[in-house]
Amino acid sequence: MKFLVFFAAFLVLATATYIKHEDDYKHADKDFLLKQQKVLDLLNHVSQEYGDEHIKIAKEYSVEKNMDKYTNAKAVKEFVKIYKHGFVPKFKLFSLTFDMHRDEAIALFNVFYYAKDWETFYKTACWAREYMNQGVFIYSYTVAILHREDCRGIVLPAPYEIYPYYFVSSDVLAKAQYVKQQGFVQDVNLAEYHGIHFEDNIYTFYDNHTASYDFYDQEQRVSYFTNDIGLNSYYFYFHADYPFWMGGEQYGLNKDRRGELYYYTHQQLLARYYLERLANGLGEISSFNWRYPVKTQYNPNMRYPNGYPFPRRQENFYVNTDNNQYLVQEVEDYERRIRDAVTRGYVTLIDGTKLSLKDHSDIETLGRFVQSNPDLGEIRFYDYLSVIAKFLLGGAVKPYDTIDYVPSALEQYQTAMRDPVFYQLYKRFMSYFFRFKQYMPSYTKEELYYPGVKVDHVEFTRMKTYFENFTYDISNGVYMSKDELTQHKEKYVFHASQKRLNHQKFTVTYDIVADKDTEAAIRVFFGPKYDSYGRHIKLNDNKYNFVEVDYFIYKLKSGKNTITRKNTEFSRCVHDRTPAREIYKRVLTGIAGEGEFKLDMTEGHNGWPLRLLVPKGRREGMVYQYYVVATPFKQAKVPHGSTYPYQYSAGVGSGSRYYEDLPFGFPLDREIDETYFYTPNMHFGDMIVYHSDSYSKKNDVTY
Numbered sequence: 001m002k003f004l005v006f007f008a009a010f011l012v013l014a015t016a017t018y019i020k021h022e023d024d025y026k027h028a029d030k031d032f033l034l035k036q037q038k039v040l041d042l043l044n045h046v047s048q049e050y051g052d053e054h055i056k057i058a059k060e061y062s063v064e065k066n067m068d069k070y071t072n073a074k075a076v077k078e079f080v081k082i083y084k085h086g087f088v089p090k091f092k093l094f095s096l097t098f099d100m101h102r103d104e105a106i107a108l109f110n111v112f113y114y115a116k117d118w119e120t121f122y123k124t125a126c127w128a129r130e131y132m133n134q135g136v137f138i139y140s141y142t143v144a145i146l147h148r149e150d151c152r153g154i155v156l157p158a159p160y161e162i163y164p165y166y167f168v169s170s171d172v173l174a175k176a177q178y179v180k181q182q183g184f185v186q187d188v189n190l191a192e193y194h195g196i197h198f199e200d201n202i203y204t205f206y207d208n209h210t211a212s213y214d215f216y217d218q219e220q221r222v223s224y225f226t227n228d229i230g231l232n233s234y235y236f237y238f239h240a241d242y243p244f245w246m247g248g249e250q251y252g253l254n255k256d257r258r259g260e261l262y263y264y265t266h267q268q269l270l271a272r273y274y275l276e277r278l279a280n281g282l283g284e285i286s287s288f289n290w291r292y293p294v295k296t297q298y299n300p301n302m303r304y305p306n307g308y309p310f311p312r313r314q315e316n317f318y319v320n321t322d323n324n325q326y327l328v329q330e331v332e333d334y335e336r337r338i339r340d341a342v343t344r345g346y347v348t349l350i351d352g353t354k355l356s357l358k359d360h361s362d363i364e365t366l367g368r369f370v371q372s373n374p375d376l377g378e379i380r381f382y383d384y385l386s387v388i389a390k391f392l393l394g395g396a397v398k399p400y401d402t403i404d405y406v407p408s409a410l411e412q413y414q415t416a417m418r419d420p421v422f423y424q425l426y427k428r429f430m431s432y433f434f435r436f437k438q439y440m441p442s443y444t445k446e447e448l449y450y451p452g453v454k455v456d457h458v459e460f461t462r463m464k465t466y467f468e469n470f471t472y473d474i475s476n477g478v479y480m481s482k483d484e485l486t487q488h489k490e491k492y493v494f495h496a497s498q499k500r501l502n503h504q505k506f507t508v509t510y511d512i513v514a515d516k517d518t519e520a521a522i523r524v525f526f527g528p529k530y531d532s533y534g535r536h537i538k539l540n541d542n543k544y545n546f547v548e549v550d551y552f553i554y555k556l557k558s559g560k561n562t563i564t565r566k567n568t569e570f571s572r573c574v575h576d577r578t579p580a581r582e583i584y585k586r587v588l589t590g591i592a593g594e595g596e597f598k599l600d601m602t603e604g605h606n607g608w609p610l611r612l613l614v615p616k617g618r619r620e621g622m623v624y625q626y627y628v629v630a631t632p633f634k635q636a637k638v639p640h641g642s643t644y645p646y647q648y649s650a651g652v653g654s655g656s657r658y659y660e661d662l663p664f665g666f667p668l669d670r671e672i673d674e675t676y677f678y679t680p681n682m683h684f685g686d687m688i689v690y691h692s693d694s695y696s697k698k699n700d701v702t703y
Contacts, residue, residue, distance in 0.1 A: 055126075082104060095135075112148070158580070170303040173477050176203065222280055236414045266426045272547045286424050296420050300312070300415065450681035455683035473495055524548070524549050524627070616691055633660070
């Protein structure tokens with residue numbers, strides 16, 4: 001038997017990350033490698049004047065004097081107008097929360113996006129790196145690379161390498177800067193005591209990011225998950241692919257079901273988070289009320305590049321203060337409009353047009369409404385719902401001057417998922433979608449049944465999770481000396497080491513019986529079986545707690561089909577990112593003609609971290625359940641990968657990211673009629689996951 005698609009598209013969380021077949025990739029040519037080199041150079045030590053070439057270009061180039069080199073002169077003129085009025089100064093903090101900051105970032109993005117060719121794009125980036133605020137530049141440049149056609153396949157450094165401040169504890173960066181200024185560690189024994197290790201010109205600092213300064217904060221039990229650098233990078237890139245401010249019509253995103261994608265991504269994140277809560281003895285995700293104190297405290301223990309600490313939210317934080325009453329009222333009004341629209345079955349636009357919310361395909365409209373993106377035109381609301389909500393809940397002090405604002409962790413996409421209130425907020429948002437789905441008819445038996453196909457048996461090999469140290473480069477968070485800048489060479493490299501969840505390799509064997517040759521789509525879900533009190537959860541109450549972990553297409557032969565898949569083949573997952581230094585070496589080797597630079601999606605920016613595929617187990621074993629369903633494969637109207645090079649591109653805005661047109665989460669996405677739901681082409685079973693607190697050589701290689 002052979003897979004029709006050996007590694008299928010990443011359909012989970014509704015993104016189509018492709019994990020390559022051994023022979024399904026492209027080699028980068030020299031022109032591409034030169035582009036890749038320039039991108040890496042521009043994102044290295046962004047807070048300092050580093051790099052002769054782009055500094056020279058920046059001082060010679062003028063956006064205003066090159067209007068003819070952009071396809072949208074109006075957008076460039078708008079940028080020049082805002083720039084002359086005054087942008088966020090360099091070394092000040094940037095946040096999408098504030099209109100002024102967001103408008104500036106969008107204006108700069110437009111200049112990047114509308115550059116006619118790569119050369120103009122590069123010169124504009126050189127100029128912006130030199131004269132713009134670092135946060136504005138990094139954000140706009142990153143989003144532009146993900147959306148420009150001539151940047152397909154470009155590998156961005158991991159977010160935690162570009163700006164370590166958003167990922168590593170403040171004490172680690174303080175130690176690193178201290179060591180850098182001293183030039184050495186005087187007492188090796190004392191250094192080891194403080195979690196500092198030195199070898200081969202590399203200083204490694206242990207980051208105990210799961211430690212809590214609030215000893216009695218139970219939420220810290222899952223901080224290994226919420227603080228995971230791969231998870232937070234994933235969420236930032238999800239935003240960068242589909243920013244809430246980006247119009248789908250203008251930038252070509254409407255073809256990607258972005259409204260439904262917004263819903264499904266967050267629903268799946270909540271489900272995955274709930275599995276970790278259960279593994280650690282925590283209950284349901286808490287709820288909150290805008291009019292009452294928020295019980296959940298949070299101390300990020302991080303600091304911004306300018307030295308300001310991320311704001312801390314105290315326990316029983318009161319949102320509805322005198323200064324915030326208007327904003328609270330605004331959020332409540334917006335939420336009421338959403339609930340009313342779902343109940344009435346339509347959304348009313350400002351011109352009186354009514355958009356239906358009665359059919360399942362209308363979830364696209366609801367998703368755009370809740371996200372507050374521009375795709376519906378002028379809806380009767382005041383501002384972006386999530387922006388106001390995150391400001392109110394984050395714990396930051398409302399500034400007198402937005403230039404000096406210190407955003408909370410909840411207000412930055414790289415750090416939002418670290419805050420437990422993030423999940424409480426999106427639990428609230430997802431409730432609107434769940435209400436919408438309550439009005440949808442249950443799937444009929446004919447829609448669920450696959451005649452002649454039976455999932456006869458499913459077997460998992462032993463599953464075990466463990467914690468292991470993961471090391472990554474934080475050198476961009478440590479300032480280079482004058483000599484290093486002059487010589488273009490760092491004397492030392494600085495790493496942070498964190499404990500991250502991982503799991504041993506495992507395989508799944510499926511026995512599927514068919515009465516004829518047929519083509520099947522197979523979906524695999526992980527979910528809870530018991531709640532925090534040990535009570536069995538009914539399927540209808542549990543359906544939104546399942547996480548879709550695999551999707552693949554298989555040509556079934558008449559008779560018994562035995563299919564074996566390794567965990568590394570699960571289609572939704574990608575490996576940890578290759579360090580930027582290693583990528584740079586490969587680029588130079590490729591340019592010199594001494595090696596090949598492969599373009600593939602094994603480390604796709606929008607893929608779920610492979611190490612987080614399995615929820616944490618317990619020493620004695622944690623009981624979860626799996627759900628496998630085989631359905632007839634019905635190719636999407638626009639075949640997958642037909643409009644973009646899926647081997648090395650995520651295909652954002654392509655309209656061909658998905659294999660099928662079925663609703664995301666099918667068939668667990670509607671109310672379930674259990675009198676006929678269970679069909680032979682489905683299979684439920686128990687899945688026991690064990691856990692060890694430390695890594696052993698007996699464990700399989702890591703990801």
